[in-house]
Amino acid sequence: MKVMITGASGYFGNLLAERLRADARTAATVVGVDVREKVVRGDEKDVKFIHGDTRKKRIEDVFKIEGKIDAVVHLARETDPALTSDHLMITNVYGTFHMLELARKYGVRKFVFPSSSIVYGAREDNPAMIRENHPLLGNRDIPAIRDRVEADLICQTFAHSAEDFNIVILRFAPIWRRAGAGILSDYMSGDTVPTLLGFDPMFQIIFEEEVIEAFILALANARAAGAYNVPGSVFMPLSEVVRRMGKKTLPLPEFLVHYKYRFFWSKNLKFDFNYIKYPFTVDGSRAREELGYRPEEIGRERQSAPAQQRL
Numbered sequence: 192m193k194v195m196i197t198g199a200s201g202y203f204g205n206l207l208a209e210r211l212r213a214d215a216r217t218a219a220t221v222v223g224v225d226v227r228e229k230v231v232r233g234d235e236k237d238v239k240f241i242h243g244d245t246r247k248k249r250i251e252d253v254f255k256i257e258g259k260i261d262a263v264v265h266l267a268r269e270t271d272p273a274l275t276s277d278h279l280m281i282t283n284v285y286g287t288f289h290m291l292e293l294a295r296k297y298g299v300r301k302f303v304f305p306s307s308s309i310v311y312g313a314r315e316d317n318p319a320m321i322r323e324n325h326p327l328l329g330n331r332d333i334p335a336i337r338d339r340v341e342a343d344l345i346c347q348t349f350a351h352s353a354e355d356f357n358i359v360i361l362r363f364a365p366i367w368r369r370a371g372a373g374i375l376s377d378y379m380s381g382d383t384v385p386t387l388l389g390f391d392p393m394f395q396i397i398f399e400e401e402v403i404e405a406f407i408l409a410l411a412n413a414r415a416a417g418a419y420n421v422p423g424s425v426f427m428p429l430s431e432v433v434r435r436m437g438k439k440t441l442p443l444p445e446f447l448v449h450y451k452y453r454f455f456w457s458k459n460l461k462f463d464f465n466y467i468k469y470p471f472t473v474d475g476s477r478a479r480e481e482l483g484y485r486p487e488e489i490g491r492e493r494q495s496a497p498a499q500q501r502l
Contacts, residue, residue, distance in 0.1 A: 192219045193259065194410065195299075197245050197290060198266035199223025202368065203305075203402065207264065208238055210403050216411040222257055224250070225267070245286040254297040262301040262410055263294045276334045283338035284345065291349045295356050303409050305402075306343045306362045308395070308420065308473045309336055313465040319393075320474035323362070323418040330463040333452055335374075343418075350417060357416040359409045364395035364422045364473060366402060374462060378454075384433045385454075388442040391430045392470040397423025401486045408482040415482060420473035424486040429467060 194211055198204050204223065211219040224243045239257075243250045245267045254260060267290075269282035287304065294302050311321050312328035327344065331337040343360060350358040365375045375396070378384070405421045425432065433440045449455065449464050478484040 192217055192261045192410070193222065193257070194219045195222045195224060195253070195257070195260050195263045196266060197224045197263070198268060199240065200225040200227040201266060201268075202370070203399070204266050206399060206403050207266070207406055210407060211410075212238065214407055216407060219410075222253070222260065224253060245290050246281055250289070251293055254293055260294075260297065260299050262303065263290060263299050264303045264406060264410070265290050266305065270335065279334045280338055280341075284341045287342040288345050291345065291358070295349070295353055300355065301357045301359065301410065301415070302346075302349075303359045303361065303406060304342065304346045305406075306346075306360050306418075307339050308362050308364050308422075308471055309466065310340045310343050310362060311471050311473070313392075313463065313469040313471040315469050317470055319470070320472055321420070322474050323420055323477060330465070333463055336463060347418070357414075359415050360418040361405055361409060362418060362420050362473065363402060363405070364397040367396050367398055367423075367425075369399060378462075378467075379433065379436060379438065381438070383439050383441045384436075385448050386429060386433070386440045386442050387448060387464070387468050388444050390468045391428045392468065393472050394425075394427065394429040394432050394470075395422045395472050396425035396432060397421065397486070398425075398489070400489050404486075404489055405478065405482070405484055408478075408484055412482055419478040419482065419484075420475050421478050421484065422473050422475040422486065424489065426472065 196204050196208060199208060204225070208221045208223060211217050211221055221238045223238055223240045226242065226244045241253055243253055265287060267282070267286055269279050291302060310327045310329045311325055312330060314328060327340045329336040329340045331340060346358050346360050366373060367375055401423050409415045430440050452462060452464070475484065
């Protein structure tokens with residue numbers, strides 16, 4: 192199997208490239224594409240790096256040069272808060288559309304797109320467990336959420352119109368990363384984590400090992416297609432998540448926590464605070480039944496890990 196990974200120099204691009212080569216279910220040859228410098232590790236015969244921009248017309252040359260590509264995992268995404276909303280949309284939304292068009296044109300059989308459970312929105316009237324057919328009601332006033340929703344919808348549109356071209360949308364629960372920046376790790380970065388007074392929603396967390404396993408299963412299963420909710424092994428009230436991270440909650444009235452989607456103590460962390468107010472927990476039964484996704488089995492391997500990785 193030959194797999195193209197866009198955003199290959201990123202955190203998950205590296206993790207996935209390493210796993211794809213080693214896992215017997217895929218044993219893939221990887222073509223990594225990124226606008227950043229090459230950081231993909233491994234033998235050159237297993238991982239080929241190409242400098243390319245998914246927003247540009249010349250990215251088509253990669254498909255022409257490489258010949259038959261079996262699958263594309265589209266990880267290229269811009270999150271820099273210093274960039275304008277339009278710049279973010281060009282990369283995150285148009286870039287996704289462009290790669291879908293090229294993948295279909297050059298006979299790629301599978302396109303895997305990482306979405307997020309945030310696309311459903313955090314609302315008081317959400318069902319206890321959200322299924323894949325639930326409308327995408329994420330707050331589009333916030334670029335990070337807007338782009339997720341728009342790119343997810345574009346993938347759905349292609350999925351309805353394409354033949355012999357399976358599009359897999361993986362809607363991950365909030366991801367906890369061991370290294371690097373992320374919204375969840377930024378929010379919980381201090382010893383004390385502010386929460387909203389009077390609210391303690393059920394919360395899901397997925398770890399990077401579970402994320403990579405979901406990618407592998409989606410690629411290895413020839414029939415995988417459509418949207419899959421991908422929860423992690425952690426499902427508990429937000430206050431319990433914070434406690435198990437070895438931190439303390441600080442319940443505060445909402446007007447002391449944020450203003451216009453920004454935390455008072457972080458100029459870079461901009462998000463919809465309903466996500467720490469109302470539930471947006473997802474039902475992962477489709478991924479379990481069709482892909483064989485079992486996060487609890489991966490979670491057992493963390494029992495001997497440090498507290499901040501174990502939960």
